[in-house]
Amino acid sequence: MTEADGDAGEVLIVTGMSGAGRSTVANALEDLDWYVVDNLPPQMLRPLLDLSGMVGGALPRVAAVVDVRGRELFERLPEVMERLREGRRVRVVFLDAADDVLVRRFEAVRRPHPLQGEGTILDGIAIERRRMAPMRESADLIVDTSTFNIHQLATTVGELFSEAGSAKHTLTIQSFGFKYGLPPDADLVADMRFLPNPFWNSDLRALTGQDESVRDFVLAQEGAAQFLDSYADALAPVIAGYQRENKRHSTVAVGCTGGKHRSVAMAIELAQRLRSLPGVAVRVKHRDLGRE
Numbered sequence: 653m654t655e656a657d658g659d660a661g662e663v664l665i666v667t668g669m670s671g672a673g674r675s676t677v678a679n680a681l682e683d684l685d686w687y688v689v690d691n692l693p694p695q696m697l698r699p700l701l702d703l704s705g706m707v708g709g710a711l712p713r714v715a716a717v718v719d720v721r722g723r724e725l726f727e728r729l730p731e732v733m734e735r736l737r738e739g740r741r742v743r744v745v746f747l748d749a750a751d752d753v754l755v756r757r758f759e760a761v762r763r764p765h766p767l768q769g770e771g772t773i774l775d776g777i778a779i780e781r782r783r784m785a786p787m788r789e790s791a792d793l794i795v796d797t798s799t800f801n802i803h804q805l806a807t808t809v810g811e812l813f814s815e816a817g818s819a820k821h822t823l824t825i826q827s828f829g830f831k832y833g834l835p836p837d838a839d840l841v842a843d844m845r846f847l848p849n850p851f852w853n854s855d856l857r858a859l860t861g862q863d864e865s866v867r868d869f870v871l872a873q874e875g876a877a878q879f880l881d882s883y884a885d886a887l888a889p890v891i892a893g894y895q896r897e898n899k900r901h902s903t904v905a906v907g908c909t910g911g912k913h914r915s916v917a918m919a920i921e922l923a924q925r926l927r928s929l930p931g932v933a934v935r936v937k938h939r940d941l942g943r944e
Contacts, residue, residue, distance in 0.1 A: 664715040664813065665697075665733065667787050668747030669780060670766055671754040673797045673805050674717050677747060680809035681715045690717040697732055720766060720780055733790065743900060746784075746791035748836060749798045751777055793901045794837040799939065811935060812901060820931040821895050824903040827861070827919040829911025829940040838905035840890070842883060842922075844914040847873045851913060860941060861916025870917040880918065884925035891929055911940030 664686070666677055675690075682688045689700060697716060736742050749757075751774065758765055758773050765776030767783075788794065793812070797805055812822060828835050830845070850856040850866050859866045870876060887904065894902055906922060908914035916938050923936045 662713045663736075663742045664713070665742065665744045666715055666717045666747070667719055667744065667784070667791075668795075669749060669754060669777070669784065670720065671757040672747035672749045673800065673802070674719060674747055676802045676805045677745075677809050678715070678717050680806040681813060683806075684810065684814050686713045686715045686813070688715045688717065692716045692718055695732065697736060720783060733787075741898065743792040744787065744790065745793045745795060746788050748788070748794060748796050750796075753798045792899060796835060796837045821891060821899070822901045822933045822935065823891060823926060823929075824901070824935050824937055825919045825923045825926070826903055826905050826937045826939055827911055827915035827941065828905055828907045829909060829915070829943070830907050831909055832911065832940050832943065834907075835903065835905045835939060837903055839902045840887075841905045841907060842918075844906060844908040844918050846879075847876055847908075847914050847918075849909065849914065851910070856913070859913075861913050861918070861920065862938075862941075866913055867917040867920070870914050871921065876918070880921055880925060884922060887926060888929060891926075891932055895931060910944055911938070912944055916941060 664681070666674055666681075668674060678688050678690055692700065697718070700714065700716060733742070733744065754777055755773050765773045765780070767779045768776030795805075795808065800808065826835060826838070830843075834841060847870060850859075850869050853869065856863075856866050856869060861867060861870065891902070904922070906915045906919040908918075919936055919938070923934050926932065927934045
């Protein structure tokens with residue numbers, strides 16, 4: 653490690669699918685006092701990081717937005733990233749979204765996909781997914797923006813990348829409904845369909861897992877408390893391992909059929925049990941609440 657490397661602050665590489673919100677993330681990071689460089693050729697990353705080290709505290713947090721607009725230059729990004737991570741604190745956040753969502757976003761702004769050529773928007777998305785696969789696989793954090801508007805995405809960026817206090821790791825406990833698909837950004841998935849469904853109780857059907865009566869019903873079921881205690885204990889060494897490996901963010905997805913009752917109640921309770929972990933900031937999200 654060079655002296656410059658040792659002095660460098662946080663470095664974040666923002667990449668992902670076109671239309672997934674890179675510009676929104678870049679603007680939000682700037683609002684959080686990150687030094688943001690957009691559309692940077694991968695070969696310029698090393699000089700940028702060397703500069704951030706030489707100027708010491710003047711550039712404590714640098715974010716570089718890198719994407720397929722770099723054309724042939726982008727293809728060398730995985731190789732460049734592998735070298736950059738030798739002795740440096742570099743994190744990669746990959747922004748993704750479902751194909752149909754990306755199509756709607758391009759149609760809304762009446763712009764072609766940068767890789768579609770003479771084909772369709774979907775053709776361009778398919779090409780980009782193939783090119784982006786290595787970066788997605790090596791990313792430290794994958795953010796699925798399919799259900800976000802620009803304000804929600806900016807809020808998420810603030811939660812993830814604001815000036816961190818003492819927390820070394822941000823853990824998101826996210827409830828979801830299996831019938832709407834698995835969360836693509838989940839690191840771990842837990843299935844709550846082993847518990848009786850409050851949907852079949854006429855007094856509880858219209859309520860959600862955020863209501864006390866539903867939570868009481870779910871937690872009173874055989875196996876519920878045992879699962880929460882055992883799963884929280886099992887997650888503790890995993891989160892500690894993430895911290896040792898400098899993995900700053902992780903998502904535990906807690907699912908049930910519709911993402912309304914069991915998963916919501918259990919996600920809230922699981923978060924309560926994990927908030928005592930040292931150096932961990934725990935937040936709760938409910939992906940599919942309100943969809944029914």
